[in-house]
Amino acid sequence: MIGEIDLDKAKKAIGDRSQFIHGDTAVAYGALLAGCRFFGGYPITPASEIAEKMAELLPKIGGKYIQMEDELGSIASVIGSSWAGAKAMTATSGPGFSLMQENIGFAHMSETPLVLANVQRSGPSTGQPTLGAQGDVMQVQYGSHGDFAAIALSPNNIQETLDLTIKSFNLAEKYRTPVMLMISADLGHMREMVEIPDEVETFERKEPKVSPEEYIPFGKGEYGKEKVPEFGIFGKGFRTYVTGLTHDEKGFPATDDQEDHDNLIRRQVEKITDDREELTDIERRRLDDAEKVIISYGITSRSAMGALKEGRNRGEKLGYLRLKTLWPFPKHVIKEISEQVDKIIVAELNLGQIYHKVAEHAECEVALADKIGGEVHSPEEILAEV
C-alpha cells in the first residue's frame, strides 16, 4: 500500500469544513476522502485543476502524484499502482479519454479497480477545449472494443460531485472494475459551497485469504461478492499473470476456447449488470401526476429543474427524472416511467447519445432536446421540446 488510509490526515490537508469550490476541486477532495493515494495524469482543459489539486494534496498525506508523458501512460500508471494496492485515479476530458481507450479496455479485462474522472467537453477531436459538453456518455460504455459493462456516475452539483467521487472509489473496489465519474466543463469550473463530511464510508478491496499457491485471481469470488474475484496485491506474495488476452481463472492466456472466453466475459459483465437495480441512482420530481417527463443528467438537469418549475407554472403536467447512474443503464426505470407518461423529453449536451438508450427501452414517444456549442440549455430550450 502506498501510505495508510488516514481520514483525519486527508481532512487536515483539505482544510476548512465549508468551502466554496469548483467541481474539479470537489473531485480531488472526494478522492482523498475515499482513500485515493495515487494519481497519474496528463493535463487537459477542463480537467487540469483535478491534477493540480492532487499534486498539491497527495504529497501531504503520503500519496503519490505523477504527471506522465501522455494519456496512454497516465492510465497505464493508474492500472499499475492499483495492482500494487493503491486506490488510484486519473482525470481527463474527451480527447484524452479517447486516447485512454486501449488501456481502459485492459483495465476491464484485467478487472483492475480504478477511478477515471472525465470532465467532458465537445468533439470530435479537440473541439472546444474550454467549454462543456456531454460528449463521452456513450464512449464510456462503447469506446473500447469487445464486451464489457461500465459503471458511470453523473452528479449535478458540487456537493454531489464530491459525494459521488467517494462512491466511485467504493464501487471500483467492490466490483474490481474501472468506474467513470462523468462531469463536464460547466460543473468542473462551477463553484458552490460544499461541506466536507465528518465520516466517510469506504469500501476496501477484498484480498485473498488463501496462500499464493491456492489463489485464483480470476475465479468467481470465494467470499464477498459473487462473480468478483479477490484481488491479490503485488508485493504480498501473489504473482498474478495480468493480461489483456482472454485468460483462464489462473490468469494465463486461453485464447482459442469458446467456453473460456464466454465464461470470463459473461462473468465480468454480469458482476455489474446483475446489480443493475442496486446500482441505479435516480432523482425523481413531480412524477405522480406527470403526463410528460424530462430525463436529464449532469449539469443539464439543473436547466431541467428550471424547465420543470416554469412548465408547472404554465399548467403543464410535467415531471423530472435525473440519471445519477448512467451505466449500467437503468433500463428498468425507463420502461416503468414510459408506461406512466405520454412523452419523454431527453435533454443533453450533444446531438443525442443517452437519447438512443432511452428510446430503446421506452414505450412512449421520446423527443430530444439537444444542444451543442458550449452553453448549457436554457429552461426555455428544453420546454420547446415539451
Add this chain to the structure above:
Amino acid sequence: MRKDIRLCGKGGQGIMLSGFVLGKAASVFHDYNAVQMQSYGPEARGGAARSEVVISDEEIGYCGLYQADYMMVMSQEAYNKYNEDLADDAVLLLDDDLVTEVEHDYIGVPCTAIAEDIGAKIVANIVMLGAFNEAGDLVPHDSLEKSVEDSVPSKFKDLNLKALNRGVEKAKEKI
C-alpha cells in the same frame, strides 16, 4: 428571491476573483445558496472575461442567468459583448473611466482610479465589488468583508478591506 448577477471585464482584472468572493460571501458567510460560473476564452489575459453568480434563498436549478439583474463592468469590450440580456431595471455598475459608451442607465464609479489612489491598481476589482454590493444590496456587508479576508493573502488583507470600503463609500455618494 433569486438574483442573477454578471461581473465582466478584461482577463487579468480579477473578475473571476470578484465573482468567487461574492459567491463565497453569499453561501459560506451567509445562509444563501450561490452558484458561480465562469467562462473565458483560450487567452489568459486581455480577452473579455465574465463571471456569473446566482444567489438565492431557495434551491438553485438553472445555473445560467435568465436575465442579468445586476451587472458589473470593467471594460468597454465586455460591456459591448455582454449587455444583450440586461434586465430593464437592472443595476448596472461600471468603471466610468474605462467604459464610456453606454446605452443603459448606470452607476459609474472610477474604481481603477480609486485603487491607484490607495496605492494598488490591482485591487480595482475589490473597489468595484464593494460599490457593486452597495448599489445592488446583494449580500450583507459583513459577509462580504469576511469573504474578502478569507480569499486574499493575509499580507494584503488590510489593503483589500480598504479597497472594499472605499468602493462602498463611493457607491453611497452615487445612489
